[in-house]
Every structure is written in C-alpha cells, then in structure tokens.
Amino acid sequence: MNTPGGTEARLAVERQVRERGWRFAASPAEANLLVVAGPAAHALEPYLDRVWRSIPAPRARADIPTALDALTRLEEAVDRLRGDRRESEFVVLVLLAALGAVLLAGAGDLLLPMAAYLLASVPLYALTGSAKDATGTEASLKYYLLGALLGVFLLFGVMLLFGAGEATRYAELSDRLPAAPIALVVVGGILVLAGLLFKAGAVPAHFWVPDVTEGARPGVGALVTTVPKIGAVIAIHRLVQGALQPADLDWGLLLALIAAVMMTLGNLAAFFQNNVRRLLAYSTISQVGYLLMALAAAGHSTLALPALLLYLGAYAVTPDSPTGPPTPL
Incomplete structure (x- = not known):
C-alpha cells in the first residue's frame, strides 16, 4: 500500500521485493505480508485495518515511512512471519x-x-x-x-x-x-x-x-x-x-x-x-x-x-x- 508522499518508499520496497524473488499478491487472501509505504496517514487506517483483517494468518505488517527504512522494516516483518506461533x-x-x-x-x-x-x-x-x-x-x-x-x-x-x-x-x-x-x-x-x-x-x-x-x-x-x-x-x-x-x-x-x-x-x-x-x-x-x-x-x-x-x-x-x-x- 502506498500512502501520500510515499513514492520513494514504495520504489525502495519494490526493489527489495525483486531482489528477494518475492511476488506481489493479487488480493489480500493470497498475501501474508502487508507493506505500508510512506508517512502515516490516519485517514487510511480504517481501510488498512480491513485489508489487514482479510489477510489470513500467518501474517505480518511492515510500516515503511521512508526509503531508508525499507531494508530493516522488511527484515523485521519477515522475522515476525517466520516466528509465527502456528x-x-x-x-x-x-x-x-x-x-x-x-x-x-x-x-x-x-x-x-x-x-x-x-x-x-x-x-x-x-x-x-x-x-x-x-x-x-x-x-x-x-x-x-x-x-x-x-x-x-x-x-x-x-x-x-x-x-x-x-x-x-x-x-x-x-x-x-x-x-x-x-x-x-x-x-x-x-x-x-x-x-x-x-x-x-x-x-x-x-x-x-x-x-x-x-x-x-x-x-x-x-x-x-x-x-x-x-x-x-x-x-x-x-x-x-x-x-x-x-x-x-x-x-x-x-x-x-x-x-x-x-x-x-x-x-x-x-x-x-x-x-x-x-x-x-x-x-x-x-x-x-x-x-x-x-x-x-x-x-x-x-x-x-x-x-x-x-x-x-x-x-x-x-x-x-x-x-x-x-x-x-
């Protein structure tokens, strides 16, 4: 997901996704990682919450406000995903x-x-x-x-x-x-x-x-x-x-x-x-x-x-x- 002003962060995320050999999900039902690229946008939270609830477990969310945070935030999200209790x-x-x-x-x-x-x-x-x-x-x-x-x-x-x-x-x-x-x-x-x-x-x-x-x-x-x-x-x-x-x-x-x-x-x-x-x-x-x-x-x-x-x-x-x-x- 791309919030207003998050173009650079989104491009950085896409670069990381390509390098890791991942693929983007066509729908929330196929995803297990929700990426929110860009500064926090409180107006979008109800929509993001609905998307989050439609993603089946195990799942993780990565909030990436800037392009510099892409690598570390994705690593943290993947670690949480791998450590899921199920x-x-x-x-x-x-x-x-x-x-x-x-x-x-x-x-x-x-x-x-x-x-x-x-x-x-x-x-x-x-x-x-x-x-x-x-x-x-x-x-x-x-x-x-x-x-x-x-x-x-x-x-x-x-x-x-x-x-x-x-x-x-x-x-x-x-x-x-x-x-x-x-x-x-x-x-x-x-x-x-x-x-x-x-x-x-x-x-x-x-x-x-x-x-x-x-x-x-x-x-x-x-x-x-x-x-x-x-x-x-x-x-x-x-x-x-x-x-x-x-x-x-x-x-x-x-x-x-x-x-x-x-x-x-x-x-x-x-x-x-x-x-x-x-x-x-x-x-x-x-x-x-x-x-x-x-x-x-x-x-x-x-x-x-x-x-x-x-x-x-x-x-x-x-x-x-x-x-x-x-x-x-």
Missing part, C-alpha cells in the same frame, strides 16, 4: 501428510492403505482451513465430507477383498482372488480404488480439487494437489498389479475409461474458468488422467512403470498451483 503446527501437519503419501506408495498389504489414507487426509483437512477465512473453511468442509465418504468406501472394499481372499497381503491375494466369487472381487476392488482415486483427485471424486485449490493458501494448494496424488497413483499401481490383476479382470480398461474422462473433463472445463486457481485445479485433474493411462498400460508394457515414475518426478517439481516465498501486498 509455524510449528504447519510444519508438523505437512510432514504427517507427506508421511501418509509415502505409506500409500509403499503399501503391500490392504491394511496399510487404510491407515495411510487417514494420515494423508486428516492433516490436509486442517491445512486447507488453516487460513480461517470463508473460502478456506468451505473448501475444508467439502474436502472433509467427501474424504470421509470415500474413506468408508475404502474400508468396505478392504473388508470385501479380505473376505474374498482370506488374506490382506497383496502376494497372498494374487494367489487366492482368482478362485473367489467374481462379484465380490469386483465390488471390493472398485471400492478400494474409489478411495485411492479420491486421493488422486480423479473422476468421479474430483469435485474437491477446484474448491481446495481456490480456497486454501497457495502453498497448501500446491501440497494438496501434488504429494497425495503421487502416493495414491503408485498405490493404485501396486494394488492392481500386485493383488487384483491375477483375478482375470481387465482393470486396465476401467482405468483407461477413467483416464479418458479425466483428460477430457480437465481440459474442457478449464475453458470456462475465470479464476486462475480453479483453472490450475482442472489442469491437475487432466494431469492425473495422463498418469492413469500409464497404469492402464502397466499390464501390457514393461515401459509403463518407468514412464509413470518419470512423469511423477516431473510433476512433483512443477505443481499446478501458485506458490512461493513470502508474498507482500
């Missing part, structure tokens, strides 16, 4: 969610995806609503309700597959499921896949992706649309190829149909978006469709898994969500 909570929740994604990717037993699903979901519900604003709270509620529903589906699917194969380890299921009732295997496999596809943001459980990407803080949006998807996609590959594939069912065809719908929906729905975050959200949906194509081909080509891992590696470092260092407004 910083530890944020880090712990991120680590727990990442651990859940890792456990999903490494699951070789039906019981492990159940626990990993919760570990990769509950911290993200809290992170989505951590800004404590209207859009973040709404996104968190939708994410939680859909996640709870699909979590129940996953639980029932595990129960059905356990009843069909009388085992939970993938290696044992691959030997026993071919002799089990086909209807039981189909329903159980679809329910388990439904829970994992929710974590990947796949159709038809994709409705949370645009809301979370728009409502959460940029960094949280980048995390939610990247890390859990990686764990879920690898978990689907291990489940289908390790436990379900020997049951003489064409699971690849089901994944190919879902992938085709996702690629079509994700790319076409983006045309009608007027919010850049929702546009990026539909981009993530189409990206998961491309990933599922590799899963669909996994039983027919030895290059499917290397291609999947290569794509996931590139996707992990180029998330479809705006993020970055402290964002001044």
